[in-house]
Amino acid sequence: MLAVEELNAEGGLNGQTIKLVTYDDQGSPEEAVKIANKMVEVDKVDAVIGPLLSTCQMAQGALLNDAKIPTIGIGLSPSFMENGWDYIVRSSLNSDYVMKILAQNMVDLDVHSLAIFSGQDDSSKKAAGSMKAEAEAVGITVTTTETYVDGDTDFSGQAAKLINTKPDAIYAASYANVQPIIAKQLRQFGFEGLCFNKELFQADSLRVAGSAANGWIFAYPYISYKTVDECDIPNMKEFIVKYEAKYGALPYHEGAMRGYDAVKVLAEGIKNAGSTDPEAIMAGIKSISGLEGLGGTFDYTGGDGEGLHSCNSYVIADEKYTVLDKWVGDGGFEAFKAGK
The missing domain is CATH 3.40.50.2300 (Response regulator)
Known part of the structure; x- marks a missing residue:
């Protein structure tokens, strides 16, 4: 949510305000499929970020891919990137x-x-x-x-x-x-x-x-710090200071950082595309190189759908x-x- 608010404060993406729709799959693959169906059929989303767990990504991946919904996966398992899905990339680090x-x-x-x-x-x-x-x-x-x-x-x-x-x-x-x-x-x-x-x-x-x-x-790529002073990485420190100011506490789980980076990757892809056309967005993401995030420098030009390759x-x-x-x-x- 923090990344979306920042983008909207800067004028949104390609002149359009971002509308954020959120769901909790409760770590259930069955619930993840239900949510994916709703996002496609009811919400008619332009793109998806998540889910956090790879098992849930595996469950809903084919549905989102068949619907041609650009998706930024943030799970860690190699599995969901082994399916050859054209509309799914990853912004976290492949385990x-x-x-x-x-x-x-x-x-x-x-x-x-x-x-x-x-x-x-x-x-x-x-x-x-x-x-x-x-x-x-x-x-x-x-x-x-x-x-x-x-x-x-x-x-x-x-x-x-x-x-x-x-x-x-x-x-x-x-x-x-x-x-x-x-x-x-x-x-x-x-x-x-x-x-x-x-x-x-x-x-x-x-x-x-x-x-x-x-x-x-x-x-x-990420650390969930106990105090701000423990962090000596400038952009990470800037993020956790902003996070604490908004939510009153530091992130207790690095999922917040995974999500933040995923929004930045998607935003860069949409900016590169100049539209919300699914194929254009995916082409825009796959042209990303040198994008600095909390987890490192993102580069999708290798063609494997993986943005991070080291940590x-x-x-x-x-x-x-x-x-x-x-x-x-x-x-x-x-x-x-x-x-x-």
Whole structure:
């Protein structure tokens, strides 16, 4: 909503005020399909942003594509971009790219063996499979893969099995709601090594996990900061200051940042198109290059429908986010190893 308000304050797009229609799919693929039908048949939207979850994007993608509705996906799973849909692109980071980055992080941090813990949703399963492939490709031995069912809160059995394989590190393909539970239980069962996560370890999850989150590493375009002062990225800091001024709090989830960037990408595509003709909008998006967003520099000229292709890696140290390279350079990794 913030990005739309900013655009309308600047005169809208091509002289037209943007009308925002919002829905909550409640994380349900069935609800996502119902909403997509309504957006097409009743609202007659010119474009769609979202949904947040890749499973919901997969459910409604064909419908939106067949209706020729330009759609900016913000989910992370590689799956929905593997369908060859002409009217759907992504503005978040494909999790497959993240796995390559994490695998290199592991090599740099002397990880030789890895245990994997994964949810059974599409995004987590894809991420776990990709992480296993990328780790093995760089010579890391995967000792075991354990899974959990959405809604589980007791991971003691899986934690024991993971730790008993004596891995140098553990990788978790999980969502924010279970991040702190997994972190706490792994530490409670005595695992003192590095842990890697498929996506951002959220600020609210960090508050719950506390010191158990120290030593967790992730590669991601966005950070959900606990305070404004923690942010040292100029355009991100500008965004969270504006967000706090409007909503009275910092974003508790980086979905706000994903959505903000998606609006900016769509707006740039419509400006390039000079109209709301669907084919023109898609051509306008695919011509975007060098567009600076919160998550990085967007470039769609590669023809793969992906706007972002890289990001920073972060580690949680002293219950704060730190750029991984800086942590290593400042002696943080050596101190972590010494404290194990």
